[in-house]
Amino acid sequence: MDIYEVIKRRRDIRSYCKSDPIPDEVLAKILLAAHLAPSVGYSQPWNFIIIRDEKIKRKIKELVDEQREEFRKKLDEEKRKIFDRIKIDAILESPVNIAITCDRNRFGPYVLGRLTIPETCNYSTVLAIENLWLAATAEGIGVGWVSFFRKEDVKRILGIPDEVELIGYLTLCYVTKFPEKPELEEKGWNRRLPIETLVFENTWNNMPNEKLLNALKNAKI
Numbered sequence: 001m002d003i004y005e006v007i008k009r010r011r012d013i014r015s016y017c018k019s020d021p022i023p024d025e026v027l028a029k030i031l032l033a034a035h036l037a038p039s040v041g042y043s044q045p046w047n048f049i050i051i052r053d054e055k056i057k058r059k060i061k062e063l064v065d066e067q068r069e070e071f072r073k074k075l076d077e078e079k080r081k082i083f084d085r086i087k088i089d090a091i092l093e094s095p096v097n098i099a100i101t102c103d104r105n106r107f108g109p110y111v112l113g114r115l116t117i118p119e120t121c122n123y124s125t126v127l128a129i130e131n132l133w134l135a136a137t138a139e140g141i142g143v144g145w146v147s148f149f150r151k152e153d154v155k156r157i158l159g160i161p162d163e164v165e166l167i168g169y170l171t172l173c174y175v176t177k178f179p180e181k182p183e184l185e186e187k188g189w190n191r192r193l194p195i196e197t198l199v200f201e202n203t204w205n206n207m208p209n210e211k212l213l214n215a216l217k218n219a220k221i
Contacts, residue, residue: 004221006134009178013142017093017173026139027096027172033135034100039124041112045104046128046167049158051097059157060169061091063149071148085187089146094171099158100129102165125167132170142175195219 001009031048039045051057068088075083091097102125104118114120133143146169155166184190196216201208208216 001138003134006137008221010133010137011142011178011182012184013144013171013173013175013178014087014090015183016142016175016177016179017090017171018176019093019095020174021095022141022172022174026141030132030135030139030141030172034128034132037124037128037131039127040114040120041107043107043111043114043121043124045102045106045121046125047101047103047164049099049101049160051099051158052095054092056157057091057097060097060146060149060154061089063153064089064091064146067148067150082188086184086189088148090142090144090171090173091146094144094173096172098132098170098172099154099160099166100125100132100168100170101160102167103163104165105163122165122167129168129170136172137178140174141172142178144171145169146171 027050034046034048035044037046051060072080072083102122104121111121129145136143149169151166154160154169155162155164158166160166179186182192185192194217196208196213199208199212199216200206201212207213
């Protein structure tokens with residue numbers, strides 16, 4: 001697959017997992033792709049915690065189920081009906097879970113380019129996650145980003161130091177298919193916005209010129 005095809009096929013996978021193990025050689029390749037991501041001041045602030053232990057996965061799953069129910073209580077009846085059809089994680093179905101962290105102290109307090117916008121450390125780690133996600137897609141592996149938990153609870157379970165931030169918790173599995181549409185769109189939770197409604201030119205809320213606007217409306221990958 002070329003890069004555009006990978007981007008187009010990438011999905012947040014929860015419902016299409018196979019139980020096949022992910023070979024270490026493939027996992028290593030995906031992790032290297034993540035490590036090749038750009039980072040502010042070349043700080044490379046990420047670490048990757050590979051989780052295969054079923055007991056640990058079940059502890060994380062308990063946190064997710066608890067927060068799922070808390071979220072469900074806040075929804076109106078119509079949204080709740082849609083939400084009840086949505087699978088929010090594949091923690092137990094996935095042979096590999098990965099927690100990705102950001103260490104703001106790596107290479108000291110004065111990282112080039114980070115002084116005025118310190119959150120670029122977190123952004124750098126998110127770029128590594130995107131690299132990982134695209135590489136996994138190219139290998140036929142689906143990735144799901146799990147966020148139904150309180151970060152401090154997961155940090156405690158995984159022994160992550162207080163000064164290191166948890167950025168993402170991912171599940172990885174080979175898939176039966178990559179669905180044509182994102183699952184949340186399939187289930188009616190939300191829809192993809194047209195790109196031409198999200199692009200401004202020069203200043204906020206100033207529409208792009210007509211040539212670019214038409215190009216956006218007709219763009220395909």
